[in-house]
Amino acid sequence: xxxxxxxxxxxxxxxxxxxxxxxxxxxxxxxxxxxxxxxxxxxxxxxxxxxxxxxxxxxxxxxxxxxxxxxxxxxxxxxxxxxxxxxxxxxxxxxxxxxxxxxxxxxxxxxxxxxxxxxxxxxxxxxxxxxxxxxxxxxxxxxxxxxxxxxxxxxxxxxxxxxxxxxxxxxxxxxxxxxxxxxxxxxxxxxxxxxxxxxxxxxxxxxxxxxxxxxxxxxxxxxxxxxxxxxxxxxxxxxxxxxxxxxxxxxxxxxxxxxxxxxxxxxxxxxxxxxxxxxxxxxxxxxxxxxxxxxxxxxxxxxxxxxxxxxxxxxxxxxxxxxxxx
Amino acid sequence: xxxxxxxxxxxxxxxxxxxxxxxxxxxxxxxxxxxxxxxxxxxxxxxxxxxxxxxxxxxxxxxxxxxxxxxxxxxxxxxxxxxxxxxxxxxxxxxxxxxxxxxxxxxxxxxxxxxxxxxxxxxxxxxxxxxxxxxxxxxxxxxxxxxxxxxxxxxxxxxxxxxxxxxxxxxxxxxxxxxxxxxxxxxxxxxxxxxxxxxxxxxxxxxxxxxxxxxxxxxxxxxxxxxxxxxxxxxxxxxxxxxxxxxxxxxxxxxxxxxxxxxxxxxxxxxxxxxxxxxxxxxxxxxxxxxxxxxxxxxxxxxxxxxxxxxxxxxxxxxxxxxxxxxxxxxxxxx
Numbered sequence: 001x002x003x004x005x006x007x008x009x010x011x012x013x014x015x016x017x018x019x020x021x022x023x024x025x026x027x028x029x030x031x032x033x034x035x036x037x038x039x040x041x042x043x044x045x046x047x048x049x050x051x052x053x054x055x056x057x058x059x060x061x062x063x064x065x066x067x068x069x070x071x072x073x074x075x076x077x078x079x080x081x082x083x084x085x086x087x088x089x090x091x092x093x094x095x096x097x098x099x100x101x102x103x104x105x106x107x108x109x110x111x112x113x114x115x116x117x118x119x120x121x122x123x124x125x126x127x128x129x130x131x132x133x134x135x136x137x138x139x140x141x142x143x144x145x146x147x148x149x150x151x152x153x154x155x156x157x158x159x160x161x162x163x164x165x166x167x168x169x170x171x172x173x174x175x176x177x178x179x180x181x182x183x184x185x186x187x188x189x190x191x192x193x194x195x196x197x198x199x200x201x202x203x204x205x206x207x208x209x210x211x212x213x214x215x216x217x218x219x220x221x222x223x224x225x226x227x228x229x230x231x232x233x234x235x236x237x238x239x240x241x242x243x244x245x246x247x248x249x250x251x252x253x254x255x256x257x258x259x260x261x262x263x264x265x266x267x268x269x270x271x272x273x274x275x276x277x278x279x280x281x282x283x284x285x286x287x288x289x290x291x292x293x294x295x296x297x298x299x300x301x302x303x304x305x306x307x308x309x310x311x312x313x314x315x316x317x318x319x320x321x322x323x324x325x326x
Numbered sequence: 327x328x329x330x331x332x333x334x335x336x337x338x339x340x341x342x343x344x345x346x347x348x349x350x351x352x353x354x355x356x357x358x359x360x361x362x363x364x365x366x367x368x369x370x371x372x373x374x375x376x377x378x379x380x381x382x383x384x385x386x387x388x389x390x391x392x393x394x395x396x397x398x399x400x401x402x403x404x405x406x407x408x409x410x411x412x413x414x415x416x417x418x419x420x421x422x423x424x425x426x427x428x429x430x431x432x433x434x435x436x437x438x439x440x441x442x443x444x445x446x447x448x449x450x451x452x453x454x455x456x457x458x459x460x461x462x463x464x465x466x467x468x469x470x471x472x473x474x475x476x477x478x479x480x481x482x483x484x485x486x487x488x489x490x491x492x493x494x495x496x497x498x499x500x501x502x503x504x505x506x507x508x509x510x511x512x513x514x515x516x517x518x519x520x521x522x523x524x525x526x527x528x529x530x531x532x533x534x535x536x537x538x539x540x541x542x543x544x545x546x547x548x549x550x551x552x553x554x555x556x557x558x559x560x561x562x563x564x565x566x567x568x569x570x571x572x573x574x575x576x577x578x579x580x581x582x583x584x585x586x587x588x589x590x591x592x593x594x595x596x597x598x599x600x601x602x603x604x605x606x607x608x609x610x611x612x613x614x615x616x617x618x619x620x621x622x623x624x625x626x627x628x629x630x631x632x633x634x635x636x637x638x639x640x641x642x643x644x645x646x647x648x649x650x651x652x653x654x655x656x657x658x659x660x661x
Contacts, residue, residue, distance in 0.1 A: 122616030219561025287464030288551030
């Protein structure tokens with residue numbers, strides 16, 4: 001099946017979400033975290049008790065994806081082979097697609113792209129250093145802007161382009177911003193959902209620090225898109241947010257932890273004139289950023305609302321122990 | 327079957343957290359070490375080669391242990407300050423009396439200064455201001471609800487744009503205005519952005535420093551949610567300032583001076599960055615690993631108290647009578 005069909009099926013079918021089990025998992029994590037080790041006696045619950053190394057490797061997969069996208073956009077080339085090999089020395093996977101963006105007509109966006117690319121490369125390097133020999137190699141990654149690539153599949157399913165249209169994030173600076181928009185908020189919610197899983201205090205503090213940086217990035221992208229004053233761009237962000245929302249299911253709301261059935265927002269402002277209010281920052285009613293589980297994050301990057309271990313930007317799935325959407 | 331390794335990991339983590347809190351208190355009592363082992367190392371080995379001498383903390387009597395409630399109250403003080411600044415800028419008025427009283431009903435303090443900004447010539451900045459104001463008000467409400475009867479009242483706050491106000495003091499010290507000039511963050515959208523710039527990065531570093539110390543995983547996740555929100559805000563403000571800086575380089579210069587002033591006030595290694603590095607955009611202040619910086623409670627207080635000499639160690643600047651906290655170590659700046 002083509003990527004496009006998979007995504008459309010996924011969005012249309014709205015597969016039954018195992019919200020009760022997810023709530024059980026998260027509740028088990030909460031109980032376990034305050035000292036009760038007995039939650040792990042249940043194998044079903046134990047599945048969600050990932051180790052610190054598992055969580056960091058999960059994050060590393062996402063950083064590989066972001067770094068490759070931004071580095072190609074800025075330089076026309078990606079991470080060095082030494083930065084994608086596993087910590088044990090096995091060669092990393094291949095990148096399909098990626099191209100240098102012509103930022104000459106928008107040097108501001110070019111400057112932002114260069115800064116973000118450097119940060120993501122630094123995140124890859126940091127996580128690899130922290131994981132040492134346990135670092136997973138980069139899996140195969142698809143960041144192609146072609147008609148059969150994941151950006152097009154996502155854009156068609158979201159309605160950003162028509163059913164036979166192509167979305168190429170490398171075509172121009174505005175398309176690049178939309179491509180970046182696909183990733184950055186997801187990165188924030190991924191780190192936020194994963195941070196409480198970490199037991200090592202140093203790792204936790206580092207994860208909090210990367211969480212903050214992903215939020216800075218997301219704000220740069222969202223603010224820049226909004227400030228351009230182009231309604232089609234704003235509309236596209238709303239469509240992409242709706243698509244991500246549809247992919248990642250509808251967990252039960254928890255206003256303190258930032259879990260919500262609707263956990264994604266575009267940048268459409270509300271009000272007008274003296275009441276015009278932007279929506280740069282996607283937060284819940286308590287002013288808290290949203291959390292996604294690792295499964296929800298994979299729903300999005302695999303472009304599949306169902307149960308799977310591969311697809312979309314990771315055609316063969318991510319590497320490591322956390323690799324399934326459920 | 328119980329995974330004993332996991333159980334031991336959790337207990338070890340709790341031990342490590344208690345040890346970190348003891349270290350946090352020693353810092354608060356009289357040292358300049360930062361929170362967390364990673365920050366301790368970065369304090370010693372500054373990547374820019376500025377050697378940091380080993381701190382020699384002054385021995386103090388054992389202070390009360392820092393609780394989750396103490397940490398949330400620390401955050402609440404900062405949210406009161408931010409919320410009042412943004413609400414006045416947007417509405418000309420601040421938080422209601424019920425939103426600043428203590429959780430047990432004691433009336434909150436007073437706000438000196440604050441004024442509505444005229445955004446009529448800058449619709450976008452007005453839109454951003456309204457959004458951020460709503461977020462900060464939500465943070466105040468959330469923390470107050472989470473703390474319940476333990477919520478501290480808002481302390482006296484100074485957000486005045488007058489010649490004798492906190493913003494002028496900060497701007498003069500930073501060299502943003504001359505020694506006899508006034509800085510009024512309410513007089514224009516650009517000044518408002520610089521005023522916002524003073525707070526937002528500080529909020530990020532404060533939450534990054536404090537959130538990992540929370541023992542409740544639920545509150546940790548919530549604090550991470552506020553950390554992310556503050557980082558979004560900071561990214562927004564920095565992006566707007568940088569873009570405006572193309573036509574108005576003075577904005578970028580001013581932001582750089584504010585950043586330098588914060589770096590001086592917190593006495594730590596270089597943990598604050600302006601909007602440019604050389605000629606390159608620098609919208610995201612990060613260390614060499616691409617990770618945001620941390621500050622501990624004393625460092626944050628040193629900034630908001632504008633405590634350059636030690637004279638304002640217990641209050642000054644934006645909090646003329648200090649912040650409120652049941653734990654005295656979380657109300658002080660550096661000596």
